[in-house]
Amino acid sequence: METAEMTEEDSTIKGGEEKQKGEDPPKGICPPEKKCPKICGTNYPLSIAFIVVNEFCERFSYYGLKAVLTLYFLYFLHWNENTSTSVYHAFSGLCYFTPVFGAFIADSWLGKYKTIIYLSIVYVIGHVIKSVGAIPMVGNQIGHVVMSMTGLSLIALGTGGIKPCVAAFGGDQFEEEHVQERSTFFSVFYLSINAGSLLSTFITPLLRGDVKCFGRDCFALAFGVPAILMVIALVVFIAGNRLYKKTPPQGNILLEVYKCISFAVTNRIKNRSPEIPKRKHWLDWASEKYSNQLITEVKMVTRVLFLFIPLPMFWALFDQQGSRWTLQAIKMNGDFGGFVLQPDQMQFLNPLLILVLVPVFDLGFYPLINLCKLNFTPIKKMATGMILAGLAFAVAAVVELKVEENAMPDLISKESHIQVLNLADSNIEVAVLHNDLFQLSIEPFQDPDDYSKIILTGARQSLPFRIQYQGSSFTFNRTVQEKLLYSLIIYKAAGNITSSLIKDMGGKPSEGMAAIRFINTLAQDVNITLGKEEFVKSYSASDYRIVERGRYNNVKCQTGGEEYILHLGLLDFGAAYTVVITRNNSENLLEARKIEDIPANNIHMAWQIPQYILISAGEVMFSITGLSFSYSQAPVNMKSVLQAGWLLTVAFGNLIVLIIAQAAPLKQWAEFVLFAALLFVVCIIFSIMGYFYHSINPEELIDEDSKQDTPSNKNMIGLVEKNTKQ
Incomplete structure (x- = not known):
């Protein structure tokens, strides 16, 4: 779900000075120069327990919200799939743009601790507004949209703003010499991230789908629980206040890098005269103002950032899980037999698989590759991760094709679709003038295989139907409108054959629900109790009613002063049924004959497991390897720059999805194929870029370059430092 955003190398801790023997642990706030209380006599500061719990609750909050967000847009705000997808990825992208803002505040103004506190408060306010906006009785449609967008904007600012601060703040708690303990902390920190995302992506969909409030899915509760977890995260973090080691703001290296690059570009533009000697590298044009060491460091960072350019395409695919x-x-x-999985619960597979696959790759796959003496470089690992993600979308496209086989027919202009329900007591033959339909005779209560398409001469047309029944012929006209589905019901009333044309559902019931209607063929009215009472007049049909998927074997039906029990059986996911109420004359009992108008979802969710396995394996090879590699290619004080660049690749990946969803209205399977093809192309480009990239040891290169500083350069460095302090 989320890979570690920081390694032990990221921490720029300058460690506290050694205490004199016998000195008591400080009471109150831990200053940088003193050691803080430890856990059970170990070298682990007690303060990290509060930080780990805070991160678990915050990640539960964030991923719990995201797990149900798309279905909230679809079912609560009633947006279409493309709009829901676009807003989802706009929110996700914003969450990865704002870390740059958070890092700037922490490093230049407030420090990590205050930044986490203040932006967590913003985070909580956003959650509260989002939860209140999901209560149906609060406001109208416009009000719900305004509150939702306001809440999501504040949440994006909060979660993104604290993202670059929490892990680094945890690293600050360790002494300089406790490198191993700090490394273990980051492993536990990473575990808390995935544990929070694993539990939240499993629990919040249950709160949404299995708990009903206000007569519908309980989105208010599904958003409310993450809001409570974020409040707990804030309270826990504040509770550890007196134990934290807090380092003051030390200047923003991101800003320095930006200034150096800007000055180099500006200086190069100003000195375009052919008389001015060219310089070996474009960043060398910053040498008039900045030191060779800083310029060398920026060169190393820009080399890695250049490699980042193709990476957003991976995240464009990865984030579509939600x-x-x-x-x-x-x-x-x-339906998995013993339990039913909600559609948005499938996302829990990713964090679960990550926790399984990381040790499998580290302890099994990679050592095996090394034994085979294959040069499986970080670039090759990342390219392999891209290929796996592309294959995941290819599998998703195949699954989507199978799903669409079960979809309703497309409704277009001058076309209508019709099925025939024979409720008479013997076979009938149906013909429509000028249409080659219904070639076979139709048996009593036969469940139609599919709808038949009728071409109309306009938006409305009166069609002549001819019915053959027991050697007699009956003709009647019925008016049909374009873009609608109909059922032509043939039945006997008072001993005579008659017909009725009724409108059917135009699409599958939403939210994995089922739809049911009743046709009463009795001479008496009936009352059917299915949740609430349904009154159906004699020789008529009821409207469709949306019900939860399940078995309905004890449905009460009253008619003529007597009560009967109807056994409807399973009403399955996404299906629509017509239940015909008839009387069994031999036993004088009522019978319910169920006909499937819209087929149930017959492709099992388990078919999504292969695509989740592929993309999770791709994440392990791409994300973890990419972070480790990029950090190894830059000096310690530039790690935050690379982290910001890495997070921005995620943001731009979500922006790609937003653009394609709005600009390329394709069939869903075709869109999956498009994304897979784009990633394969990008993978080739990235592999070529990686082929020409030569790994370096940043510290050795900096030491070598520093020796080349001239006296004038060193004097210039001192001036710059002096000006900075002013």
Whole structure:
């Protein structure tokens, strides 16, 4: 779900000075120059317990919100799939743009501790507004949209703003010499991230789908629980206040890098005269103002950032687990026998698989590759991760094709679709003038295989139907409108054959629900109790009613002063049924004959497991390897720059999805193929770029370059430092 954003190398801790023997642990706030209380006599500061719990609750909050967000847009705000996908990825992208803002505040103004506190308060306010906006009785449609967008904007600012601060703040708690303990902390910190995302992506969909409030899915509760967890995260973090070692703001290296690059570009533009000697590297044009060491460091960073350019395409695919893949799951069957999985719950597979695959790769796959003496470089690992993600989307496209086989027919202009229900007591033959339809005779209560398409001469047309029944012929006209589905019901009333044309559902029931209607063929009215009472007049049909998927074997039906029990059986995911109420004359009992108008979702959610395995394996090879590699290629004080660049690749990846969702209205399977093809192309480009990239040891290169500083350069460095302090 989320890989570690920082390694022990990231920490720029300058460690506290050694205490004199016998000195008591400080009471109150731990200053940098003193050691803080430890856990059970170990070298682990007690303060990190508060930080780890805070991170667990915050990640639960964030991923719990995201797990149900797409379905909230779809079912609560009633947006279409493309709009829901676009807003989902706009929010996700914003969450990865704001870390740059948070890092700037922490490093230049407030420090990490205050930044975490203040932006966590913003985070909580956003959650509260989002939760209140999901209560149906609060405001109208516009009000819900305004509150939702306001809440999501504040949440994006909060979660993104604290993202670069929490891990680094945890690293600050360790002494300089406790490198191993700090490394273990980051492992536990990473575990808390994935534990929070694993639990939240499993629990919040249950709160949404299995708990009903206000007569519908309980989005208010599904958003409210993450809000409570974020409050707990803030309270826990504040509770550890007196134990924390707090380092003051030390200047923003991101800003320095930006200034250096800007000055180099500006200086090069100003000195375009052919008389001015060219310089070996474009960043060398910053040498008039900045030291050789800083310029060398920026060169190393820009080399890695250049490699980052193709990376957003991977994240464009990866982050669709919460949007397109969830939308795919709502059209599938989630019955796993002993339990039913909600469509948005499938996302929990990613953090679960990450926790399984990381040790499998580290302890099994990579050592095996090394034994085979294959040069499996970080660039090759990342390219392999891209290929696996592309294969995941290829698999998703195949699954989508199977899902669409079960979809409703497209409704277009001058076309209508019709099925025939024979409720008479013997076979009938149906013909429509000028249409080659219904070639075979139709048996009594036969469940139609599919709708038949009728071409109309306009938006409305009166069609002549001819019915053959027991040697007699009956003709009647019925008016049909374009873009609608109909059922032509043939039945006997008072001994005579008659017909009725009724409108059917135009699409599958939403939210994995089922739809049911009743046709009463009795001479008496009936009352059917299915949740609430349904009154159906004699020889008529009721409207469709949306019900939860399940077995309905004790449905009460009253008619003529007597009560009967109807056994309807399973009403399955995404299906629509017509239940015909008839009387069994031989036993004088009522019978319920169930006909499937819209087929149930017959593709099981388990078919999504291969694509989740592929993309999770791709994440392990791409994300973890990419972070480790990029950090190894830059000096310690530039790690934050690379972290910001890495997070921005995620942001731009979500922006790609937003653009494609709005600009390329494709069939869903075709969109999956497009994303897979784009990633394969990008993988080739990245591999070529990686082929010409030569790994370096940053510290050795900096030491070598520093020796080349001239006296004038060194004097210039002192001036710059002096000006900075002023």
